[in-house]
Amino acid sequence: MREIVIVGGGYAGFYAAWGIEKKLRRGEARVTVIDPRPYMTYQPFLPEVVAGSVEARHAAVSQRRHLRHTRLIAGSVSRIRHADHTLTVRPAKGDEYQLSYDTLVVTAGAVTRKFPIPGLADQAIGLKHVEEAVAIRDRLMTAFDRAACLPPGPERRRLLTVTFVGGGFAGVEGFGELLSLATAMLKSYPELSLDDLFFHMVEARGRILPEVSDKQGEWVVDSLRRRGGHVHLNTQLVSAENGRVKLSTGEEFDCGLIVWTAGNASNPVVHNHTDLPLDARGLIMVRPDLRVGTDSDPLPGVWAAGDDAAVPDLAVPGSYTVPNAQHAVRQGRLLAKNIVADLRGGRVREYKHASLGVIATLGLGHGIFEYKRIVVRGFLAWLMHRGYHLLSVPSWERKARVLSVWLTAAVFGRDLVSLASVQHPRDAFVKGGEVGTTVRAELPDGARATSRTAA
Incomplete structure (x- = not known):
């Protein structure tokens, strides 16, 4: 063979x-x-x-x-x-x-694709694999839990500050979806408000989503800003050491989550x-x-x-x-x-495919679609995005699973549970119970006795 x-x-x-x-x-x-x-x-x-x-x-x-x-x-x-x-x-x-x-x-x-930016390798998370996407979600949810226990101040602000570097498809869609999740989570955290969230997108070029026209790219920027996002155009990340984000414009701020999507x-x-x-x-x-x-x-x-x-x-x-x-x-x-x-000695064909247009999600209920002169924005574009990718994901088994999750969320809302501990699964076993620890107890007559604890 x-x-x-x-x-x-x-x-x-x-x-x-x-x-x-x-x-x-x-x-x-x-x-x-x-x-x-x-x-x-x-x-x-x-x-x-x-x-x-x-x-x-x-x-x-x-x-x-x-x-x-x-x-x-x-x-x-x-x-x-x-x-x-x-x-x-x-x-x-x-x-x-x-x-x-x-x-x-x-x-x-x-x-x-990474650049030799101080602190980038130690602080940032990519958005190319499933594990990275899960880690980003869990880290934000954990930050909400910790911030809700803190008074207003620098540490709370740091925990709820998110920075995306890169304004291509992955960056814009990830930024929009995470911003949508964060604003939705505020309903479950009465200690926090929209003013506590600081979402930054940093793009070296003068526009985001280069696949769409200039006019639609400007609309996407305006849409994200109206929802509370801070979009920094013509700006580069200079340093991320110790979670301190420094931009080429001179702006600096402490950041709890940095996501790197600046190209491949x-x-x-x-x-x-x-x-x-x-x-x-x-x-x-x-x-x-x-x-x-x-x-x-x-x-x-x-x-x-x-x-x-x-x-x-x-x-x-x-x-x-x-x-x-x-x-x-x-x-x-x-x-x-x-x-x-x-x-088999047959004839091979050349690859030719005309673009079907550009479609992107910008968060729950927000999207944009553009094909030549046809432009759809908002909720309808978001529905089109979901429909297109539901049809495109391989196998009917995967289509059914994804659709069932969407329908369940439409009725009961998103599942707001963080499983960040999954990234360190042995911590509970190693630290919990302290099996074998020697415990000393005082007896009534002043004598000392020892026993072994059990988990």
Whole structure:
């Protein structure tokens, strides 16, 4: 059998593997997916996970549940040597080893792009994975519990100050959803008011949401400001040491939660540890049919898509497809068709997809949709956002679970419970009970006795 190895189980990799295994005949080829996580993250739901509108597990699509005929390797790829048709696998446990392939698919996905800002690595949380979204939500809820026990002052202000750095889709949606959650929580905390909340968004450019038109971008800024958010445009984060946020404008404030969403970078294995052809941005050079290489010099048996690939955008000649879910999902599906067709000596197709427009959630009941001259804002746009992503999330099982959570919340409201202790699950066991502690007690006659406590 031919060995088809897929590096990365994100959007493009998951859909490619899912489609290939459905199309393969018995014994025709074996598919292997290498990814450190056992699930594909449906990233458009992460802002709603932050807000508690979607359960964390419902934004994670199990690979083993859906890729039933695919070999799954929990690990990462540290080097690709196409000259030898081998790659180096670094498993979650154990030593690195070599893996050979006949067909290689690189969909390793992007990583969070960071800058050498003092304190950033120690203080900030990203918003690219389910675990990060859950941590952001739990940290805010824990801050509310602590702030409610404090009198007005610097410590209460610090606990209820949130800073998002980056005004792209992830930052704006995450900021809007967390702001919506915080304002909704005030009903359960009579000790606190809207004046106690300080939500800051920091964007280096002069506008947010670059995917929408300038006019609509300005409307989004105004909308967030009307709801109590502070949007800092043409501003950079200078320092975050010890939770003290310093901006390029000279403004400073203590912050209890810093979320970094200032862009992505290609996976290190792509731009540092591969002999595949790269462009000036460090992305894999890809033909319109998703083969690696150029029109005149394709590499046989190598394909790429998603955030790490420079895929020509045939709908907008002279440009490349933007790294978003809308393209990655469709590229993954085309990868499956083209790889199977190539395996059987058939004809492969080029990738061409015109944008369906831009849609974003800005918090519960708030949204924006724009397609050419059509603009929808507010509650209807928010409903459209939910409907689109409910249809887009893989499998009917996930659709049903997400819909059930939404319907339950519509009747009973959000579930405002923090499980921050899950991040340190052994604390209660280690500290609680103090089993074996020696206790000394005074007896009536002045003698001393010892006993052992029980949990």
